[in-house]
Amino acid sequence: MRKGYILKESFKTWLGAIKEKFPLIAPVQDDGLTLFKEVEKVDDIVLDYGITRMPPKDLFFPQTEKMFRIKNKNNVAIELESPEKVTDELVLFGVHSCDLKSILALDPVFTTRFPDRYYQERRDKTYVIGLSCTKALPTCFCTAYGINPTDADGADVHLTELGDKYLVEVVTERGEKLAAAIPGIIFEDTTNLEAEKAKLTEKVKGEIKFIDLTGVKEVLDENFELPLWEKWAQKCLGCGICTYVCPTCHCFDINDFNRGDGVGERFRCWDSCMFSDFTRMAGGHNPRPTKKERVRNRFMHKLKYHLDRYNIVGCVGCGRCVQRCPENIDIRAIISDIKGGV
Amino acid sequence: MALENPLLPHIATITKVIDETPDVKTFQMVFDDPGVFDVFKQKPGQVAQISIFGVGEATISITSSPTRKGMLEFSIKKVGRLTSVIHQMEPGMKVGIRGPYGNHFPYEMMKGKDLLFIGGGIGLAPLRSLIDFVLAPENRQDYGKVEILYGARSSADLCFKYDLFDNWPRQPDTKVYVTIDRPEEGWDGHVGFVPAYLEELNPNPQNKVTITCGPPIMIKFVLQALEKMGYSEDQVVTTLELKMKCGIGKCGRCNIGSKFVCVDGPVFTLRELKKLPPEF
Numbered sequence: 065m066r067k068g069y070i071l072k073e074s075f076k077t078w079l080g081a082i083k084e085k086f087p088l089i090a091p092v093q094d095d096g097l098t099l100f101k102e103v104e105k106v107d108d109i110v111l112d113y114g115i116t117r118m119p120p121k122d123l124f125f126p127q128t129e130k131m132f133r134i135k136n137k138n139n140v141a142i143e144l145e146s147p148e149k150v151t152d153e154l155v156l157f158g159v160h161s162c163d164l165k166s167i168l169a170l171d172p173v174f175t176t177r178f179p180d181r182y183y184q185e186r187r188d189k190t191y192v193i194g195l196s197c198t199k200a201l202p203t204c205f206c207t208a209y210g211i212n213p214t215d216a217d218g219a220d221v222h223l224t225e226l227g228d229k230y231l232v233e234v235v236t237e238r239g240e241k242l243a244a245a246i247p248g249i250i251f252e253d254t255t256n257l258e259a260e261k262a263k264l265t266e267k268v269k270g271e272i273k274f275i276d277l278t279g280v281k282e283v284l285d286e287n288f289e290l291p292l293w294e295k296w297a298q299k300c301l302g303c304g305i306c307t308y309v310c311p312t313c314h315c316f317d318i319n320d321f322n323r324g325d326g327v328g329e330r331f332r333c334w335d336s337c338m339f340s341d342f343t344r345m346a347g348g349h350n351p352r353p354t355k356k357e358r359v360r361n362r363f364m365h366k367l368k369y370h371l372d373r374y375n376i377v378g379c380v381g382c383g384r385c386v387q388r389c390p391e392n393i394d395i396r397a398i399i400s401d402i403k404g405g406v
Numbered sequence: 407m408a409l410e411n412p413l414l415p416h417i418a419t420i421t422k423v424i425d426e427t428p429d430v431k432t433f434q435m436v437f438d439d440p441g442v443f444d445v446f447k448q449k450p451g452q453v454a455q456i457s458i459f460g461v462g463e464a465t466i467s468i469t470s471s472p473t474r475k476g477m478l479e480f481s482i483k484k485v486g487r488l489t490s491v492i493h494q495m496e497p498g499m500k501v502g503i504r505g506p507y508g509n510h511f512p513y514e515m516m517k518g519k520d521l522l523f524i525g526g527g528i529g530l531a532p533l534r535s536l537i538d539f540v541l542a543p544e545n546r547q548d549y550g551k552v553e554i555l556y557g558a559r560s561s562a563d564l565c566f567k568y569d570l571f572d573n574w575p576r577q578p579d580t581k582v583y584v585t586i587d588r589p590e591e592g593w594d595g596h597v598g599f600v601p602a603y604l605e606e607l608n609p610n611p612q613n614k615v616t617i618t619c620g621p622p623i624m625i626k627f628v629l630q631a632l633e634k635m636g637y638s639e640d641q642v643v644t645t646l647e648l649k650m651k652c653g654i655g656k657c658g659r660c661n662i663g664s665k666f667v668c669v670d671g672p673v674f675t676l677r678e679l680k681k682l683p684p685e686f
Contacts, residue, residue: 142413174656318462343648346488351648
């Protein structure tokens with residue numbers, strides 16, 4: 065990993081140079097929300113945000129996306145037209161360490177065993193620039209999963225704001241490519257900056273309430289039935305907001321739209337395991353018939369299933385589900401119940 | 407590098423429709439591009455996604471044996487939106503097929519063994535891919551005695567009557583036992599539920615593998631009966647049905663615990679099944 069820095073006074077120029085060359089997606093204020101959006105001017109970029117309302121996953125896995133266009137003439141002549149290949153590279157800037165990790169958690173779902181063309185094409189064309197947190201929110205708990213709020217894991221290039229400079233860590237080959245394309249990084253000794261970064265890490269970690277996950281996986285490995293699922297299911301409305309704001313949830317539905325004359329499209333859209341329809345079969349049988357099974361499935365996915373399957377965390381402690389749940393269902397309290405034998 | 411798109415179906419044409427029962431039809435399909443057969447290469451027990459363009463997709467088990475080249479057969483029960491539309495379709499019409507998906511029946515492990523198939527209703531459809539594979543002349547010598555126990559609600563609800571009463575009983579060392587749930591005028595065969603008939607037949611577990619598929623309640627009692635008769639958990643193979651959309655382990659809905667039925671299943675031995683949470 066190569067390290068260097070960018071002087072703060074030239075930072076906007078550097079971002080501007082990126083924007084000249086690539087579409088630049090970064091956190092901006094949009095109607096009162098901080099969201100990852102394509103940037104119009106670099107001055108709009110929010111550098112000191114806590115957490116974006118939505119995770120960056122929709123860049124690779126949009127909420128709704130056309131899979132192909134359909135021309136169906138009375139089921140006798142069929143024409144399918146795939147969308148154009150994604151050819152334009154783009155830069156995703158300002159991703160915090162929890163969200164960086166979440167991209168790494170989604171990658172094995174979409175890029176291994178039957179690689180998903182739609183995801184993979186966008187992922188391959190995106191440069192990810194991470195940005196260390198300088199503060200934590202009350203809902204943050206990335207440290208529970210061994211993530212530090214300044215970790216570069218998942219970024220191609222990672223930045224940390226330290227005094228009058230940004231420490232730049234060029235993490236991947238792709239990052240090297242980006243650094244070569246956009247001049248401005250001064251590759252000089254960064255020993256002092258790294259020491260500053262270590263201090264920042266400790267400061268932000270100190271602001272995060274540590275959730276100890278010791279033993280949680282083991283309890284879930286051994287126990288499918290626990291009274292706590294019924295307890296939390298009673299609160300749950302089944303609205304699914306937790307799954308929509310979750311950076312690692314990847315469930316989707318596939319549907320056909322037909323405008324009436326056989327012309328239409330097949331599209332996929334985000335779906336949620338919190339809905340009863342999600343698993344209900346045409347014949348009526350439903351393996352997860354009540355909220356208890358559905359709540360259990362979601363939290364088991366976060367704390368066990370994803371880890372079992374891909375050997376990477378299924379939750380990154382971003383706290384979005386905690387912020388957004390209308391019933392204050394808090395995964396940290398569920399973890400505490402699991403540990404407390406509820 | 408150009409990426410292939412596993413979610414893009416191959417166009418196929420329906421070449422034959424067989425009325426099996428009042429609500430089950432078997433559709434024979436052929437890929438419009440014959441080259442697709444060379445890459446499709448399904449194994450017994452695998453499933454595919456059938457598209458009706460403008461309506462959607464459904465996961466259907468491939469009922470024909472891979473030993474029957476140049477076509478695929480799907481037996482489809484009319485239960486929902488898509489299956490109701492496909493039931494109105496006729497030879498010459500086009501559909502989409504993508505797959506094959508999932509694991510397959512462990513036909514290698516079954517070599518040298520006697521086989522007992524236990525099916526109920528439309529559950530015979532996935533078993534048929536293996537039955538016809540085993541009975542195919544090129545494979546028959548690899549397997550011992552073949553017994554098929556099958557039941558349906560009534561005689562009209564029996565699928566694959568041409569196999570049950572004609573093709574299969576004519577095969578060497580093959581026996582077919584058929585039962586219906588309730589007595590019926592003109593029916594002189596066995597009457598009673600499949601698990602009860604199984605206990606009555608009381609087949610010896612020695613050197614035998616059983617393969618079962620049917621309604622969940624039938625599977626439950628069949629598994630209980632087999633264990634009572636002394637079958638080990640490795641001698642009992644079943645195939646599950648869950649709602650699927652993508653078929654490739656991504657859309658999230660067919661999980662049982664950490665397993666996705668579309669890629670890790672649908673075929674499980676009883677030993678594997680017992681390691682899964684009871685959520686299917």
